[in-house]
Amino acid sequence: MSNDPKEHTIAVIGGFDAGKTTFIKTVRDAANGIIGLPAAEETPTLSIAEYNVTLPDGKTLTFLDTPGFDGYQAGSEGAKTTGEILQMLEEHLGVNGSRTVSHVLVFLNANNATTTELKGRARRAFERLFPNSKVVYVTTRWDQVENDDGLPVTVEEAKNKEESIYAGGKTSGSLLEYLHDNRENRGDVLRFRSGLLIDAYSSPHDIIQKLFATARQVSRM
Template sequence: MLGSPGDIVIAVMGVTGAGKTTFVNYLADQELQIGHGLEPCTQDVHVVPCTLPDGKRIYLVDTPGFDDTYRSDTEILREVANWLNTAYKMEIKLTGIIYLHRILDVRVGGAGVKNLKMFKKLCGDDGLASVVFATTMWSFIPDEETGKRREDQLKSGAIFWKHMIQQGSEVFRQDKGRASAQEIVNYLIEKRRPVTLDIQREMVDQNMQLNETGAGAEIVSAVDQAKRYYEQKLEETRVKLEAAIARKDDDQKEELEEYKKEMERKMAKDQEDIRRLQANSEQLHEETMRKHKEEMLQLTQIIQEKDKQLQEYQHQTDQLKIQSEHELEMEKIRAQMKLKELRYKTATQCNVM
């Protein structure tokens, strides 16, 4: 579901575990499942209809973070870019973007920095005036002073939000559940500044391939850096492997060969990710639709197989029921025959007496 031109559509972004789905559920007409533990719940883009207390109809877009344990950044970027580009082609513009961040994080780790970099590249400077940075999980902060200090660090840090605030982004606290969620959404609605993101201009207006966009180039740069690291490790492993073979150390030889295969597997996967970034908007949409059709076909096959198993189970149940009824009938007949036999013996004994 995408909506229509003129609809109020707000994207919700941030790292896994920042509370994106929880935020959406405060306003959603129907709640989404919330992930627990290490596995992220939001693995695809979800457009969620919401009805505000004043009756206004809006759509919140729940997006996956670029720190997924099970999917690469390339796969996530393809998913997000395809949705954004498809919406843009349908003349659906985002009313704004809400970027959630856990205030309880003492330091912003690699995943947080990577997410923020990708966010900047997706948006570009022109869209930052329609962005809200909202801090979550205030209930876990020991005192107001600690939270305020961390909030100030985020606002003033050059690698965090400083530049984006200077470009018009606002900072809110998502600390009062549904009430603060409504406040944030109402701020963006009242501002009513529809935004076109850089990746939409790059891929739709300029027909760039995904790897040529700012966000795609960020992934290509990271892969190139990883490639240099893998190549260095492979060279070190080659030297150690030759030494292990020379001294006939079979245990270390086996361990080094396994490590070498793992490095080569990671390099091959990274190169495949780069290849998958070489797609323009139309190709990306076609590939995504083909993937969805394949998934639907697999799902249909699974349902059909389950139906077949259910029918077989029902047939077996019916057969057992028939068999049971037959055995019960036979048991009744045997009981009746025994009863007749017993009556006959009793009558005979009485006649003798």
């Protein structure tokens, strides 16, 4: 386990088709000076995948990409449960050095924010994996969201839709209910909207820059 303040292990979890892998690769490309169109759509992630990204300030981020909750596996197999996916992540961390996860990025598709359950074994696994991790919500695919006139949403429209996503997901026994009751009330949960860079939402690279700028500000308080 590294105590280097410049090294961070980030678990990336969330709904199926929320663009987790595309987000990570866009951050990686931006850090490597590759500017242009967003990364192409990715095939579903079926196992735990690691991506190492070095930011311009020398900070090293290890993203742990996970299969999407409530999705489907290749072929006709059903989706792995939330508990099974978290167990995969726990086993991966155990085999690869038992690193502490500094941040958990929870992804939600703004067009289809499926409610994910977090009960029993899944909840216990979450608590073992992330006892002191910073939780960060990232709602995605905002560049695909339009208002009633068929135009890109404004900042105010995006905020209203964002609130409805979180409110609708806080059902009994859900992941969002658990985070609300156990993390949000401590005041340590951040929210970001991801899409093409306009005022209503931020690019993946900009979100990561803001996230660690916030961390630096907190550490100085």
